[in-house]
Amino acid sequence: MSEYAAWFEKVVGVAPYPWQRRLGEEQEISSRLIRIPTGLGKSAGVVLPWLYHRVKRQDSRWPLRLCFVLPMRVLADQMATDARRWVEHAGLDVPVHLLMGGVEATRWVEDLDRPAILIGTQDMMLSRALNRGYASSRGLWPMEFGALHHDCLWVYDEVQLMGVALATSTQLEAFRRMWSERALRPVHSWWMSATLQPEWLDSIDFQQTRREHLEVALQIPEGERVGGIWENEKTFEWATELVADRGLIERILEEHEAGKQSLIVLNTVSAAVRVFTELKKAIAKTKPSTPPSLELAHSRFRPYERERWNFLRRDAEAELPPGGRIIIATQVVEAGVDLSASLLMTELAPYPSLVQRFGRAGRRAGERARVIVFGSLPKDSKGALPYSLEELEASTVALRRLIEDGAGVSIRALEECESRWPRELLYEIYPYRPEQTLRRREFEDLFDTSPDLSGADLDVSRYIRVGADRDARIFFRDIEGNPRTIESVDPPRRDELCPAPAKEIEEWRSRREGVNLYVLDYESGVWVRTDRVIPGMVVLAPSHAGGYDPDIGWAPSSKSKVEVVPGEALSESLLVEASESIESDVLSHAEWKTIAFHGREVEEEISKILSALGLASNDADGLETTLKLAARWHDAGKAHRIFSEAILEERRPDDIPLAKRHDLAKAPSNAWRRPAYPERPGFRHELVSTLALFELLKRAAPEHEAVSGFRWPDEASLDGADDASTHDAASEALSSGDGALGTLAEELKSLTASEFDRVAYLVCSHHGKIRCTWASSPFDQRADEPTLFGVLDGDELPALELAAGDGSYVETP
Template sequence: MTAEFETFTRTATGYTPYPYQSKLAADGLPALLQAPTGAGKTVAAVLPWLHRRLAGEDGDTPRRLVLVLPRQCLADQTFARVGQWLERLDLTGEVGLHLLGGIAAQEGAWRRRPERTAILIGTHDMVLSQALMRGYADTRTMAPVSYGLLHTDTQWVFDELHLLGPGLSTGIQLQLLREQLGTSAATRTMWMSSTRDPAGLGDAMHVPDGPETRRRITHLDLAVERYPAALTEAVAAAHVPGTRTIVVLNSLERARAVHAGLAATGLEVLLLHPYFRASDRRRVLLAATEHSRDLVVVATPAVEVGLDLSSRTLVTELAPWASFVQRAGRCNRHGEHPEGDLLWCTPAEGGDAATARWLTAHEGRAVTPAELLAARVDEPLPPPGPGREDLLSLFDSAPDSGTAAATADRWICEPSDLAALPVLVAWRAWEPATPGTPAGPAEATGPVTPVESTGPAEDEPDPSSAELCPVPLGELRNLPAGRAWLRDALDGRWRPARPSDLQPGARLLLDSRTGGYLPDRGWTLASPVPVPPEAAAPERPAHGCTSWVSLDRHLQETADEARLLLAALPELPTELYESVIRAARYHDLGKCHDAFQEKLRAGRTDPPGGLLAKSKNGAHPLPPYRSPRPYFRHELVSALMLRHDGHHPLVAYLAAAHHGHVRMTVRPRGEEEPLLLGVADGDRTPPVTLSTGEHFPARTLHTATFPEAWTEQALALLGDPGLGPFRLAFLETLVRVADWRASARHDGPPPPPAPASPAGPARRA
């Protein structure tokens, strides 16, 4: 194993692994890995797991690795490094790699291949919120799928546990709950730290010998009354020409101020923080990490973890001990200088007293990573994580379930950190409400000139990932009313954003004429300079269903896909296996309802007879279909039919949950009452006979008492010791993936329009 892993690691990285990394490949990942900064923890987090997974010697190695970085970090470089390793190992076709941080967190392709070996890299706010079914990057209806996969057949690795805040206790508690409540396949957690472990995580591997790099500690005594200016002067004086200096500041506001002050001195200076559009972030990261440059990088705590970035001189504000150790690891990181200079100062609001005492005691000394790892500095433990009842209450993902998305925040971030969680915005150009309205002067600072706007048109497309910029939630709340727009979750139309809409992960459009962004500074609310809309990525060719698909055929194909999927995954108990197959076979029975059949046929000239599941995309676009029952959910009809015919509650639940709308609670939407999700009490369904012999007679649907009875039944499943939340969500996921794959069998580009005849353009019949 050792020789094979050494070859494996050299191929991937170009370097021979450290002995402790080889031991991880031989023995598996422990609960806790303590290693100094610069000791190769990213390699240790990924390659030993990957080698064990591919070698197949340990059939119990989980198929998904989730590498979790602290919230404020830029995960891009770690993602790129792992991608490079996979390319060198020729594994890009075999191992999925997905970024669950920043903008890319909303890319959900990883959910469609649950049988695939995959690496997920993300920040703890995004990943833990998904693990609590309140994903900041998830739509409400997709949250159960992320939840089901993250808690099944997954190896979690948390980097720098002491930077996670409440997320530390949450991650610990989730692992305990998985062990208590059970999962469908083994799921484990490894914690990594560059400081001592006061959390008592148990089974630990200690890596005492790190690189013998040194950095000399010096205190900067700065005048509080002119702090930003004094700090700027100190940085300019400390910078050694021809080398890189890194300045790490605790607030984005101060980072902007010091960046502007240093730029005025003529130094080459970069501002680095998470709030850039993708193309600008890549450009700034590349410029910041180039070697042998005469450069000053002014950064927020985003540089603490996830970036292989080093400097001759590092200036940092006082921070909690774990943060300080990570910042120190960016000074003379690789020993490229005989000695680095680590200068620290106390911001006007003060700082961590325990860290200050240790630094004062070591003033003027050159310290190594091993000394920082061994230091005994008290760090407060976060509050307890969610308990069993908390976890079960979060399982209900309905929008009005009484457990709003915000209720998960306290288990993810400190209250003071919530304002820094990202909302995603894009800039688009619209016509002003009054022709000739000026956009404001083209200066980078100053008050923003209010601009009245018509807002996006009804057919305005959603923003692509190339256009989106993460923005601190707290700063976005300072926008004047009417400057931000979002697509309404119920009717799908663009409308002005309300304060209640400003939640982490929300996607908004801003009028590009009102400013708020500069390419070299990222999100800059005070800038009135019009923002050039980012060129969106080329749209994918239009795809849709290329043929009429009968209801019976789709149900049979979904059951077939469920069998194929289950065959590629760890074996389920027979009862659960059969429940997944039956739910896949019955999930779309509710499409027999007249309201759905009418929707499929509306505007079409060639629909076949019989009950349909999918309509054929024609060569010509159809006018928008306005249903008389806009909130109609066919899966509610499926649930009503299955309950009436006495099918097992688990089969009914899995069938009903396959779009994420009908799960624990069911309530009317908007102003639709007395309808329930578009279904009226007393509606009739026609008889349905499947080719496999099952027959469902015509039924009258009764909705009056359904919500209460359904919730009681769903709660019983949730509390069943043989199911529980983690298994139940995983079974939901299997039915949903089978449905996606069955539908994809008929997807393709629509046929081209018929050519125009000599008599004029082709006309639709």
Template structure:
């Protein structure tokens, strides 16, 4: 056994060296022993507690990859196929993405887009994975980033493929709670199903996540209690990991404690580790102190004086303050024309979370360059940024944040004893708000007491660890997503006012809650756009705190997309400012300003905002997302496809996906039944009229149906029927999937096994009809006051027969929409709550049918990557 373990370790070292090889030298580095143990151990831990700068990201990403692809068969099968890497800030996402792509490329495993089998770079392609990997799986792995805006790939189209998904806690946790930020609401359930099944979640830099930690702990508990199709595990990772937040109502601390991964005694004594852990960092308290008296008058100027007096020419001075507006003011002082030692944009920058992607990357590049520079930053540099400053100046912050900031100074011990750290005190006086924001006075008081115990000679990681022995996490009252909340979130139907359950309190706290904004021109800044615009891309987006955007909207208009009406709605001066909620994406007019490429978000100040050069997206199935209730983009694909042919195509995709994902037999049967019936409702007169309008009888189209797809335009569909007296009646909001589900229940509901499951899958395959059936305010109503109607279907409508499925015309019965015993709501609620099914398994089955439909449609349109 010992010999076998030694061989495995040696093989892993070879794997690690290949993955980390430098593009110039072609050489990689050996893993630390803790990295090897993580990859080759029996099980993955729950907590990873490793000092900053030693390669936690390398350790966990490459451990997942090793265990998923190159370990023994039993370990490979137990390792989830999706690695979900969750980070608190956008800057960390971009760096992690770059590393993951490099590692996969070096191993010959990287795919530029999901679903592709071609290597990303055939000119420099390692064949390590091809030689060393199992014969059963040679597929490549894509890296998807979720940071808001239109995604550049269709990762959710390939649930059977291994994948790395990297994103911010806003984007990932909102999706795991079925309220995905920055995406079509009708796609929420797919991401909900995929991210709560078959995933290894890594919560990195948890000291910056706030309530996101408790939410992730609850999500782990829900996966265990509700049940899942394939394994889900969460790992919480930080150099300053705190365990108390993980102890939640449904996720109590085990009797034996959490399983942890840390450096053992031998590792702590290796030369490389000792050099980092014992690196000298002389620590001094600055004479400057932030107070109410100097905050507005002189603090920025005095801070700039301090920075310039302590900066050593030719090196990096890193300044970390607690608020964006203070960072901006200090930077403006450093670059003021009134200064004799004035800095310029070539050797100084402000760096925070309120930049667009391109501007943020430019500042990160300056931070990482080897030249004389001063960077004034906020919390964005506390984690994941592999820089080593000669001089660090930081405001007082909570203890975990101070530890992270100090870790950015003399990180590798290269400055010997020449490095220097200055900390600037903040007046607290037990007052909340104002100076101490975004923190609380008690957190700063604790940190002050601890930092004053550190010897001035050095704030080394070793000294910080000794000081931390006296650190007790302060009590914090945070919103915890409860079991009932999670069950309620399964239903994506808005309330009667059109609003959704707000999950922002489970994702971030207080002022940390954000919206995202972007600027487009070509419309009136008073009235807003008249029609749909191209989907927003992440390069265009800027994150803004909810408080700052509300201040902006008191003077200027902003617009959000109304999913029900399919039009832009004002949330600014002529609209409801309070209608702006965390997680929303707002459109702003460039002439109203709000942004500077040098300073980032500036609110109502600033000149006209320049547009962003957007990288063209890959041709994507995602472009067919419906963004309003009255859309059905997938039915107009540029070619005619019969209902029978499309049904056969979807059924084939369902069977292939069910096989790949190891779906239980009885669930596969239900999925196949749902695939056969999912589009039967398209035989309704309203749908066929929509497809055939204006076509005459060219080529026998009217006699050749019923049709599932047409070569029609992508605009808003016009559904209509002919009444008994020959009049044309519009059927606004018509949903063919409701007609399909009704037909199934009326003909098979009393005899079929899992009839309600099949009905649900049919109805939910566009994400628009799930737990409830109700009419909408602006629907066309029947003349008969007592006649039931919902989503463009009237009680008694006749659904035409469909060869091989529906053998005769069928009058549709909408009585199931009424409340009471046997109603749709009662049946679907019981289905969701079945112990053998539960919300997470049900969501995955729902996703499989929808993905099969997308894949079939994409192949019919020839837009899907197939190999």
């Protein structure tokens, strides 16, 4: 047994399948396709190679972060549980972050120099990769965006369920390859599914790469398809006359066996709730001597209720009641759920989805199962929802071929049938035509996180999920009356966020007279009333409004008071709190520190991060130089009068001389005025820092490529004057005065234009609140003076001490 195989067995508890062993023993990392049937350990097969090579062996060729993307929430919950167990059994220190909204979903950005596993749905993961993170604050978007496009292994699991998100994933991979020469660390992608077709990845900018490098998927060779679940039998029936609204309840009760587990899969949440309700009534009416337990699973539950779904665990199969168990579910059980039923009844669905559902029956070695597909081809597109009529037509073609073959739907039967089907048939039954394709220009536009003139953001939901199934997240709290704003709200926790279609939430509110919904306002940092709900938004609703039932999940028709999820409030990290409103400067709340001292300590932290990432002493393209220079300059704008006066004079202790200074970057929380900037609401010190950079370089080297052609407003008086002599005089003043003064100027003059641009961008954007577009904020628009982020033309920045690159501390003009 190889070293990897022995380690795998220790961590998982069973020896690896041959395909798992081969993948784990490969030390080189590259993008790949993985096509493995259900029940053969895809999740462990891809997580453990990363854990072994990147963390245990510390092989820096492997990316620092593993980003595991799933199409559904239930799958993400289960995956996080499995990953944490494997990490624990391996005895390794690797955080597993579940990105599902709530305070907990934002903390991963605080340790970007450590290995980490990120797990989330396509909504949560891809929205962050598109710089518009769902359930994340605007100030964090750039941090998450940058981290997810560097040093990551992306694993897309169950891609047959991802829809347009699959095309987005391949386009993102294509864009990263276009810019690979500028990347500091590699990014790779693995796409997985039991029904994966290589052609699915042929998006417009990736198809050539895919055909040249990813033509063949990792599969199980025919000689290894023996023993275990390969020998299981699954009979198959297609009951075209049976539909969810007619005869289904009776057929379920007729087919279910006492002491066994039955799984009934519907295509929509509404259909699943309806069948669950009717089946519950039928069981109560017939009063069987050993009634089965009845369970409901779909995506519109809060995690608080989902955590009690013990019936989806593998060990629950050993605890079946005498009457057995009937589970009514939607697509949430199609993949990633280790569930085995002796009876599977599923509504007609696209063939890739049916194959996944078949994998939930007879899943253990030696088991037998019955599979019944019910329903016929709908008459029109409306009847086919949530799928397309084309997908269902292709599925009926495949089902007829399965009936002709007569071998059932075991994994062996399905593999053998498909091996005999012509390529044209496979194209027909595995169609993939995404409704949207992310193009390079659109992706580049997303780099700017500034809202448009109306205050709205670019909508990325069409690149993540299509149709009416684009979700917001709603949570309920006890709220008195119907206030317009709510200032004191504990941050929502993941376990109380219920996903629901954004459109449905809007419609529900419109039918609830006198009920308000609230969203966190980025400008003020308080929860404000809203009538507009967009995908990805986190919405607060009063518990008295109803809308949720713990037994059936999101329930717009319910008017009963919603039980608020119990639990202690979770404190936000300062980073998260600071990013939630444009005015917040809580990161400045700390022990007394000067701007120069803080700049030096950030420079030292940069050195540690570069070392941890293996980038120390690598000054290619001026990377280390510019990062450290930006670190020393980033808070220079805090010497501005508006910022300095936010630290109250009466809170500056006489026995601490440092506190009396007016070039402070940090001060204790109790020293700050609240609100901090009443004279200039929305003031941002980082804009002042950036303008100071440009001013110093322009005076010291007006001919420098980074500033040549720049003209400040106060230069209008110089029209007709000898500009060259004026600039020469300024430069002479810098070089002939205090020798230290020239140090700062010389540091800027030594940079190339692109290096200076990088420094300026980092200084300007270090809080994520000012980035590409400098446009008036709502505060500026209400101001009596023409300010920009609270900065007024003609403002002066007093002389201040900064850290220099040679280790000294020098004073600016």
